[in-house]
Amino acid sequence: MNSFKSYGKIDQADQMRLDARRKTRKRMTIIAISSLILVIVVVSAVVGTTQSKHHSQKGGDSQSPSAIVSMKAVCDTTLYPDTCYSSLAPYVNSTNIQLDQLLKLSVLVAIDELSKASTLPELRNCSELLDLAIDHLNDTLSTDLDLKSIGSLLDDVMTWLSAAGTYQQTCIDSIQENGSGYLQKSTELNSNSLAITKGFSIVANSFNQRRRLMNIAAASDEMPEWLSAKDRKLIEKTNLPAGIKADVVVAQDGTGKYKKISDALKAVPDKSKKRFVIYVKKGIYFENVRVEKPKWNVMMIGDGMDSTIVSGRLNVVDGTPTFQSATFAVFGKGFIARDMGFRNTAGAIKHQAVALMSTADQSAFYRCRIDAFQDSLYAHSNRQFYRECNIYGTVDFIFGNSAVVLQNCNILPRRPMTGQQNTITAQGKFDPNQNTGISIQNCTIWPYGNLSDVHTFLGRPWKNYSTTVYVNNMMGSFIDPKGWLPWVGTTAPNTIFYAEFANYGTGAGTKNRVTWKGLKFITSKQASKFTVKPFIQGDNWIKATGIPYKSGL
Numbered sequence: 001m002n003s004f005k006s007y008g009k010i011d012q013a014d015q016m017r018l019d020a021r022r023k024t025r026k027r028m029t030i031i032a033i034s035s036l037i038l039v040i041v042v043v044s045a046v047v048g049t050t051q052s053k054h055h056s057q058k059g060g061d062s063q064s065p066s067a068i069v070s071m072k073a074v075c076d077t078t079l080y081p082d083t084c085y086s087s088l089a090p091y092v093n094s095t096n097i098q099l100d101q102l103l104k105l106s107v108l109v110a111i112d113e114l115s116k117a118s119t120l121p122e123l124r125n126c127s128e129l130l131d132l133a134i135d136h137l138n139d140t141l142s143t144d145l146d147l148k149s150i151g152s153l154l155d156d157v158m159t160w161l162s163a164a165g166t167y168q169q170t171c172i173d174s175i176q177e178n179g180s181g182y183l184q185k186s187t188e189l190n191s192n193s194l195a196i197t198k199g200f201s202i203v204a205n206s207f208n209q210r211r212r213l214m215n216i217a218a219a220s221d222e223m224p225e226w227l228s229a230k231d232r233k234l235i236e237k238t239n240l241p242a243g244i245k246a247d248v249v250v251a252q253d254g255t256g257k258y259k260k261i262s263d264a265l266k267a268v269p270d271k272s273k274k275r276f277v278i279y280v281k282k283g284i285y286f287e288n289v290r291v292e293k294p295k296w297n298v299m300m301i302g303d304g305m306d307s308t309i310v311s312g313r314l315n316v317v318d319g320t321p322t323f324q325s326a327t328f329a330v331f332g333k334g335f336i337a338r339d340m341g342f343r344n345t346a347g348a349i350k351h352q353a354v355a356l357m358s359t360a361d362q363s364a365f366y367r368c369r370i371d372a373f374q375d376s377l378y379a380h381s382n383r384q385f386y387r388e389c390n391i392y393g394t395v396d397f398i399f400g401n402s403a404v405v406l407q408n409c410n411i412l413p414r415r416p417m418t419g420q421q422n423t424i425t426a427q428g429k430f431d432p433n434q435n436t437g438i439s440i441q442n443c444t445i446w447p448y449g450n451l452s453d454v455h456t457f458l459g460r461p462w463k464n465y466s467t468t469v470y471v472n473n474m475m476g477s478f479i480d481p482k483g484w485l486p487w488v489g490t491t492a493p494n495t496i497f498y499a500e501f502a503n504y505g506t507g508a509g510t511k512n513r514v515t516w517k518g519l520k521f522i523t524s525k526q527a528s529k530f531t532v533k534p535f536i537q538g539d540n541w542i543k544a545t546g547i548p549y550k551s552g553l
Helices: 014-021 024-057 066-077 081-094 099-117 122-139 150-174 184-206 208-218 229-235 261-265 524-528 531-538
Strands: 248-250 277-282 284-288 289-291 298-301 308-313 328-330 334-340 341-345 354-358 364-367 369-371 378-379 383-387 389-394 395-400 403-407 410-413 422-428 437-441 457-461 465-470 497-501 520-521
Touching: 066 081, 066 099, 066 184, 081 184, 081 395, 099 122, 099 184, 122 150, 122 184, 150 184, 229 378, 261 277, 261 497, 284 334, 354 364, 383 531, 395 465, 403 531, 410 422, 422 437, 422 465, 422 497, 457 465, 457 497, 497 524
Parallel strands: 248 277, 277 298, 284 308, 289 328, 298 334, 308 341, 328 354, 334 364, 341 369, 354 378, 364 383, 369 389, 378 395, 383 403, 389 410, 395 422, 403 437, 422 457, 437 465, 465 497, 497 520
Antiparallel strands: none
């Protein structure tokens, strides 16, 4: 492990070297212009394809003369156009390819490159992360992507591609030297697929496809088959009411089928579309729990955040990478936890020590306690929602690169080690096309203990496109008037997006905030983009969990 750093945040010198390699300003200008070109090209190609089909029916040549031109225009919308062109050109030169096929080809070449990279001995410690990345790329590939359906599927595809890139970036951050070199091409190809998908959204909107399909979906008001009316009643109670039976019960006193949560999870059927309820009775469970990737739609219910507690102490100082240090780690999609406590007792002296880590898409946590010091909550990737949770920590204690909304939570900074400063968030968006960020809404931000001599900040930018928004929160006076802390030096990249809207309390004053270009004091219209419905598509899945939530502002 000597050559292997923690899965997580790299040190300042490494970050500066990585930042120096990025040439973002010029590229973003190209993307903005090229996106407009893409709309024109795609519309022309759609018309051209229709004409080509008509021509071929009359016996004409089926080869499309605009295929290479279209491919070049599409590649120009990406961050890595040369990589895009060189990877796709062999296919375009040899076949009559349509634009929806370009996206699938871009994902195929990304999978191929990442599969080859995953066999490198230098990346053996990243095997789980790279497997997850490949899985998400395959999920994208298995989706029926075409110009007629891309609008309705866009949010899923953008989420999966964003997550695939995040898994690779987590691996890169964990390797002490040359981390980016081993995965350079695969990350570029992944980024290109993300950019192409974003370009297709412009096309879908130009045809009004997305709005029409979303309206159809809303009108149908379909609920997942795994959550019945009885299940919704179940989540509204403090524990399992009479007449509703859990699939399994965990109890330390022997009154359940299992005494350990990990054993109960083995009973969950793989890839089940029906919910599986695990009732965990009160007690402290000293175990590191993993809800594995095939364990879909698990609902875990305790007797209260201070009564049913999962406790561990894995940490970086003692040799466990950040990504693997979580007391409770969730990989299986559709996970719901309620009235549970997750804690890491390693203490501030052990640095990164995660209490709860989720990388599961559409995972939700209701009335849970997340209790540690540095890196308490690792909202790693995909779409996540936290409601009425208590979150304790010191340095970067809400971090990751998911699309996450924390709503009506208590955020409780505590005393760090002597000489440390508290930073509530460290968001890790590194690609401008990712649909990720941290949105904190209607929460109470209050000190846990005496912090009168401790500087506490709303966050610091872990990556170049770090995105964090505070909306309608109560902030105590202990928040430093500057609000935000640089990751290195005295300022932050201009490409970050940090925003504050309608917060209140003594600590919410903006008069003395840092003067970074990337810090915005936004309007209600801008703030609404980071609420549950648009940001994590919550009306499509949180509604089905039975957890109360606010869709907008």
